[in-house]
Amino acid sequence: MSEKNREGKRTARERMLADRAADEARGRKKKKLIIGGVALAVIAAAVVTGVVVQDQRSKPETPTAAPAGTIGDKNLVIPVGSDNSPAVLTVYEDPRCPACGTFEREFSSTISQLEDAGKIYTNYHIVSFIDRAVPGKGSRYGANALACAQDAGHFRDYHDVLYRNQPDETSDAFGDKATLISLGKQVNGLDTPAFEACVNNSTYSGWVSAVQQDFDKSSYKSTPTVLLNGQPIYPKYNNEEITPANLVKWVDAANQGKTLGTPGTHGQSPAPTSTASESNNPSPKAG
Amino acid sequence: MAGPVTEWVGTAARLSLAVVWGWAGLAKIADPAEAAQAVRAYEILPEALVKPVGHGLPFLELALALLLVVGLGTRLVAALSAGLLLAFIAGIASAWARGISIDCGCFGGGGAVDSSQTEYLQEILRDTGFLLLAGWLLRWPRTKFSVDGWLAR
Numbered sequence: 001m002s003e004k005n006r007e008g009k010r011t012a013r014e015r016m017l018a019d020r021a022a023d024e025a026r027g028r029k030k031k032k033l034i035i036g037g038v039a040l041a042v043i044a045a046a047v048v049t050g051v052v053v054q055d056q057r058s059k060p061e062t063p064t065a066a067p068a069g070t071i072g073d074k075n076l077v078i079p080v081g082s083d084n085s086p087a088v089l090t091v092y093e094d095p096r097c098p099a100c101g102t103f104e105r106e107f108s109s110t111i112s113q114l115e116d117a118g119k120i121y122t123n124y125h126i127v128s129f130i131d132r133a134v135p136g137k138g139s140r141y142g143a144n145a146l147a148c149a150q151d152a153g154h155f156r157d158y159h160d161v162l163y164r165n166q167p168d169e170t171s172d173a174f175g176d177k178a179t180l181i182s183l184g185k186q187v188n189g190l191d192t193p194a195f196e197a198c199v200n201n202s203t204y205s206g207w208v209s210a211v212q213q214d215f216d217k218s219s220y221k222s223t224p225t226v227l228l229n230g231q232p233i234y235p236k237y238n239n240e241e242i243t244p245a246n247l248v249k250w251v252d253a254a255n256q257g258k259t260l261g262t263p264g265t266h267g268q269s270p271a272p273t274s275t276a277s278e279s280n281n282p283s284p285k286a287g
Numbered sequence: 288m289a290g291p292v293t294e295w296v297g298t299a300a301r302l303s304l305a306v307v308w309g310w311a312g313l314a315k316i317a318d319p320a321e322a323a324q325a326v327r328a329y330e331i332l333p334e335a336l337v338k339p340v341g342h343g344l345p346f347l348e349l350a351l352a353l354l355l356v357v358g359l360g361t362r363l364v365a366a367l368s369a370g371l372l373l374a375f376i377a378g379i380a381s382a383w384a385r386g387i388s389i390d391c392g393c394f395g396g397g398g399a400v401d402s403s404q405t406e407y408l409q410e411i412l413r414d415t416g417f418l419l420l421a422g423w424l425l426r427w428p429r430t431k432f433s434v435d436g437w438l439a440r
Binding site: 031035036038039040042043045046047048049050051053054055057058129132133209212213216217221222 | 316318319320321322323324327334338339341342343345346347349350351353354359360363364367390395396397398399400401435438439
């Protein structure tokens with residue numbers, strides 16, 4: 001073979017090797033693009049599915065079933081007292097919130113008396129966010145049971161019974177439906193198959209979730225949140241601590257010169273005669 | 288180039304990060320309203336974006352977990368993980384700097400908490416640890432038992 005010929009052969013082989021390397025590099029790049037594309041497609045499919053499914057699952061922002069007598073544009077509020085009373089107390093409470101229990105045991109008899117005297121009516125927002133922070137179901141089940149009691153016309157009494165029997169925050173006693181039903185027996189007229197079924201079926205779970213989502217969007221972050229004519233009065237108002245006596249004083253001041261509402265007991269038990277605080281009686285037992 | 292030791296370390300990092308994303312995603316799925324509220328509590332996103340983010344984020348995390356478990360597109364997934372973790376750290380730092388009191392909602396929960404119950408420093412350090420795992424995989428994406436490795440053969 002001549003020198004020239006050998007040289008020509010080498011360059012041809014070199015060229016071939018270089019072409020093959022370039023082909024392989026292109027192939028690797030293509031493979032990488034496909035792998036990346038598949039990974040991104042998996043992610044996109046998951047996110048789109050998630051948004052659609054979760055939107056569907058959180059739908060009950062406007063509940064289909066609300067307890068009888070609830071008010072507000074989505075029927076999320078439980079009113080107690082005569083609606084022609086001059087002052088309105090707004091209360092946000094969670095059945096499992098310890099500070100709500102303390103508040104209720106100190107103030108419930110005073111609030112009932114103010115309601116029955118036609119001085120105030122109270123708008124209750126029964127929220128259920130403690131279940132998120134302290135795992136359990138007691139907030140949601142308790143709120144549903146309160147909705148059932150409202151439906152039966154016994155909200156105020158059952159609400160007071162629940163808070164008198166509130167367990168420690170870490171105990172999820174209200175997460176047991178039998179406990180909630182058995183506490184209902186302490187309220188005259190609530191020991192009915194309808195109430196029992198309502199608690200057991202979580203009839204108002206959509207409503208409970210809607211009330212909570214409404215609270216989520218509000219500017220209030222803790223419970224109890226207590227407002228008198230829209231002004232926060234818990235734990236202090238005008239640099240004064242809230243006490244039963246101060247609450248009465250503030251209500252009377254706000255009502256000065258106004259006509260009181262229709263007095264009465266509004267289908268519920270009359271208010272107790274003393275404003276003394278009630279004792280707690282935790283760890284409720286079923287049966 | 289990456290030796291076998293690097294590949295083994297990478298495998299551990301990949302599977303650990305998969306567990307982190309899987310756990311974080313699953314914890315946020317049960318209650319969509321809670322997940323949305325955890326996002327809303329940061330007071331960063333406009334209300335119109337609160338739900339899409341709160342509802343979509345857990346599924347993004349689960350998709351990342353799935354891809355990490357099988358080891359598909361590891362470098363890309365590591366880059367996305369690092370980006371997401373940086374966004375989380377920025378969000379927590381921002382909440383801390385603005386003096387609002389929230390739980391990060393990293394693994395479920397979330398929303399406003401008492402100012403004595405915030406754990407911003409721990410949350411940021413934890414996410415930084417996860418960021419190191421993602422960083423390792425970004426630098427050395429080749430790992431054992433991965434679809435990537437199998438496809439490259």
